[in-house]
Amino acid sequence: xxxxxxxxxxxxxxxxxxxxxxxxxxxxxxxxxxxxxxxxxxxxxxxxxxxxxxxxxxxxxxxxxxxxxxxxxxxxxxxxxxxxxxxxxxxxxxxxxxxxxxxxxxxxxxxxxxxxxxxxxxxxxxxxxxxxxxxxxxxxxxxxxxxxxxxxxxxxxxxxxxxxxxxxxxxxxxxxxxxxxxxxxxxxxxxxxxxxxxxxxxxxxxxxxxxxxxxxxxxxxxxxxxxxxxxxxxxxxxxxxxxxxxxxxxxxxxxxxxxxxxxxxxx
Amino acid sequence: xxxxxxxxxxxxxxxxxxxxxxxxxxxxxxxxxxxxxxxxxxxxxxxxxxxxxxxxxxxxxxxxxxxxxxxxxxxxxxxxxxxxxxxxxxxxxxxxxxxxxxxxxxxxxxxxxxxxxxxxxxxxxxxxxxxxxxxxxxxxxxxxxxxxxxxxxxxxxxxxxxxxxxxxxxxxxxxxxxxxxxxxxxxxxxxxxxxxxxxxxxxxxxxxxxxxxxxxxxxxxxxxxxxxxxxxxxxxxxxxxxxxxxxxxxxxxxxxxxxxxxxxxxxxxxxxxxxxxxxxxxxxxxxxxxxxxxxxxxxxxxxxxxxxxxxxxxxxxxxxxxxxx
Ligand SMILES: Nc1ncnc2c1ncn2[C@@H]1O[C@H](COP(=O)(O)OP(=O)(O)O)[C@@H](O)[C@H]1O
Ligand SMILES: [Mg+2]
Numbered sequence: 001x002x003x004x005x006x007x008x009x010x011x012x013x014x015x016x017x018x019x020x021x022x023x024x025x026x027x028x029x030x031x032x033x034x035x036x037x038x039x040x041x042x043x044x045x046x047x048x049x050x051x052x053x054x055x056x057x058x059x060x061x062x063x064x065x066x067x068x069x070x071x072x073x074x075x076x077x078x079x080x081x082x083x084x085x086x087x088x089x090x091x092x093x094x095x096x097x098x099x100x101x102x103x104x105x106x107x108x109x110x111x112x113x114x115x116x117x118x119x120x121x122x123x124x125x126x127x128x129x130x131x132x133x134x135x136x137x138x139x140x141x142x143x144x145x146x147x148x149x150x151x152x153x154x155x156x157x158x159x160x161x162x163x164x165x166x167x168x169x170x171x172x173x174x175x176x177x178x179x180x181x182x183x184x185x186x187x188x189x190x191x192x193x194x195x196x197x198x199x200x201x202x203x204x205x206x207x208x209x210x211x212x213x214x215x216x217x218x219x220x221x222x223x224x225x226x227x228x229x230x231x232x233x234x235x236x237x238x239x240x241x242x243x244x245x246x247x248x249x250x251x252x253x254x255x256x257x258x259x260x261x262x263x264x265x266x267x
Numbered sequence: 268x269x270x271x272x273x274x275x276x277x278x279x280x281x282x283x284x285x286x287x288x289x290x291x292x293x294x295x296x297x298x299x300x301x302x303x304x305x306x307x308x309x310x311x312x313x314x315x316x317x318x319x320x321x322x323x324x325x326x327x328x329x330x331x332x333x334x335x336x337x338x339x340x341x342x343x344x345x346x347x348x349x350x351x352x353x354x355x356x357x358x359x360x361x362x363x364x365x366x367x368x369x370x371x372x373x374x375x376x377x378x379x380x381x382x383x384x385x386x387x388x389x390x391x392x393x394x395x396x397x398x399x400x401x402x403x404x405x406x407x408x409x410x411x412x413x414x415x416x417x418x419x420x421x422x423x424x425x426x427x428x429x430x431x432x433x434x435x436x437x438x439x440x441x442x443x444x445x446x447x448x449x450x451x452x453x454x455x456x457x458x459x460x461x462x463x464x465x466x467x468x469x470x471x472x473x474x475x476x477x478x479x480x481x482x483x484x485x486x487x488x489x490x491x492x493x494x495x496x497x498x499x500x501x502x503x504x505x506x507x508x509x510x511x512x513x514x515x516x517x518x519x520x521x522x523x524x525x526x527x528x529x530x531x532x533x534x535x536x537x538x539x540x541x542x543x544x545x546x547x548x549x550x551x552x553x554x555x556x557x558x559x560x561x562x563x564x565x566x567x568x569x570x571x572x573x574x575x576x577x578x579x580x581x582x583x584x585x586x587x588x589x590x591x592x
Contacts, residue, residue, distance in 0.1 A: 053441070079443040086437065094434040096501060097427070105427050109442045113424035145501045161442070 002029040007061035021047040023225035032199040034216030043222040080110030083167030085175040092158030095147030103127040106161035152183035172204040277522040281515030282406040287464035291487030293457035299433040303359030304344040307366030308337040310480035312462025314370040317379040317475035337462020338455040345451030386470035490514035492545040
């Protein structure tokens with residue numbers, strides 16, 4: 001279970017009067033819950049995920065993961081139990097290293113790394129099995145450098161790597177935004193399968209309102225560093241994209257003509 | 268007629284400097300960090316080894332202490348870069364600059380001759396007097412063992428994490444690796460090898476000199492670029508082999524350049540030009556291809572315009588308008 005209270009983060013950039021990227025976020029995610037996050041560009045979605053992952057220290061607030069206070073833990077420490085997939089497929093895998101080397105590193109998440117061989121006959125077998133379920137034929141290309149794979153294949157690999165050692169929390173930040181629609185849909189299906197099979201507690205940022213409602217158990221909307229809407233259950237089941245836009249208008253008192261305001265085009 | 272005896276010296280130097288090039292490979296290729304510390308840790312290794320040998324320490328122990336000193340130098344650059352956020356190039360330059368004074372302090376003067384001192388080579392020659400090309404064999408054995416150890420290390424869990432630190436730091440951090448610690452460890456290991464190489468070279472050439480470090484990193488880069496250019500492969504085993512081969516080819520190239528009348532003082536500019544050429548080659552190739560392509564497009568477009576495929580109506584209208592105006 002993830003519990004966040006009163007989370008604040010302001011980026012100070014070159015003396016310009018800073019605006020809070022996170023301005024008091026409270027969030028509770030139940031074990032096994034799959035939450036989708038939407039919001040306009042610059043709403044603070046990535047900042048929230050980065051704060052949880054520990055990419056930077058927060059200014060105020062507390063982050064509890066399974067009742068453990070991780071607020072002040074360095075990024076690499078909490079990475080032991082937080083899986084991540086980034087928007088950019090180049091970021092989530094090591095291009096110059098082979099498929100099996102990438103997965104071997106993922107198998108060591110949260111363990112002490114020593115001078116044992118990274119790849120053994122046993123770990124190779126395990127790697128093959130976890131790749132075979134993807135149905136991409138990657139299990140036959142273990143020695144192939146990841147740089148030769150397509151963006152979709154790399155993102156599938158990144159997803160497997162993030163979940164190979166079961167994380168207590170999975171963070172997905174627009175992990176299909178850089179892919180073509182068909183490939184994106186495949187990665188979404190894969191995400192759904194892995195998350196439901198493993199019962200992973202998941203936060204997924206998406207720029208697709210439709211996707212946000214279709215996937216997972218709950219949808220939250222962020223605006224100017226705060227969570228302004230949270231819907232789940234039957235209420236959410238009946239919701240359409242239009243309703244989400246309507247909610248946005250009501251909550252913020254601004255005129256939204258189409259969903260362009262909510263569509264995030266870049267990181 | 269060129270005899271092997273004539274070029275064996277170049278091969279020996281190639282192997283001795285090849286160990287330094289393996290260090291440069293770790294920073295430049297594995298960590299993707301242009302580390303100039305090398306110009307300070309190479310003479311540091313020589314200075315430490317020479318001083319210890321002169322004061323009666325075993326040359327073997329002297330080599331190991333030299334290596335440790337180099338590791339400290341590399342770790343310092345890593346510390347400056349990761350913990351104090353000083354840009355990588357500058358961090359290396361700062362350590363290198365500081366080490367110049369340190370090296371002078373260690374030696375107490377600018378040059379220590381080792382001509383009548385025991386070295387790893389003289390000791391082994393006394394032990395095995397009948398072996399031909401002993402010096403070459405010793406250096407070959409050392410270089411190959413170090414290469415194989417490095418290969419094995421880069422295949423361990425830590426080694427994989429170190430490679431990923433250079434390739435995709437966000438990814439490997441998200442898998443629980445402290446990339447700052449990895450960078451420091453990698454720089455330390457690399458400069459340990461560089462200093463070890465410096466210690467060997469001092470004993471090989473019979474002196475340590477405070478100025479012997481100038482241009483070391485460029486020689487290392489030349490070896491890495493030549494070697495990995497000849498042996499193209501993603502596999503670490505091939506890359507490190509390439510680095511050693513590259514270091515030998517570099518020495519042989521110098522040998523022949525000198526024989527063809529090049530002044531020894533011009534060696535450094537030759538090396539610099541070589542590295543510039545190797546680094547610029549991909550860009551120049553692309554530019555050239557683009558230029559040729561745009562020339563093709565231009566002539567094709569000229570033809571399209573001349574044949575009235577495109578542009579005729581608008582052009583006619585323009586002409587008429589300007590005439591009526
Ligand atoms: N590393 C950073 N440095 C400075 N400003 C940042 C940084 N990351 C995010 N911001 C700012 O914080 C705000 C929220 O950004 P972000 O969380 O990336 O939004 P999004 O909801 O689109 O993911 C934006 O105004 C952005 O410019
Ligand atoms: Mg974002």
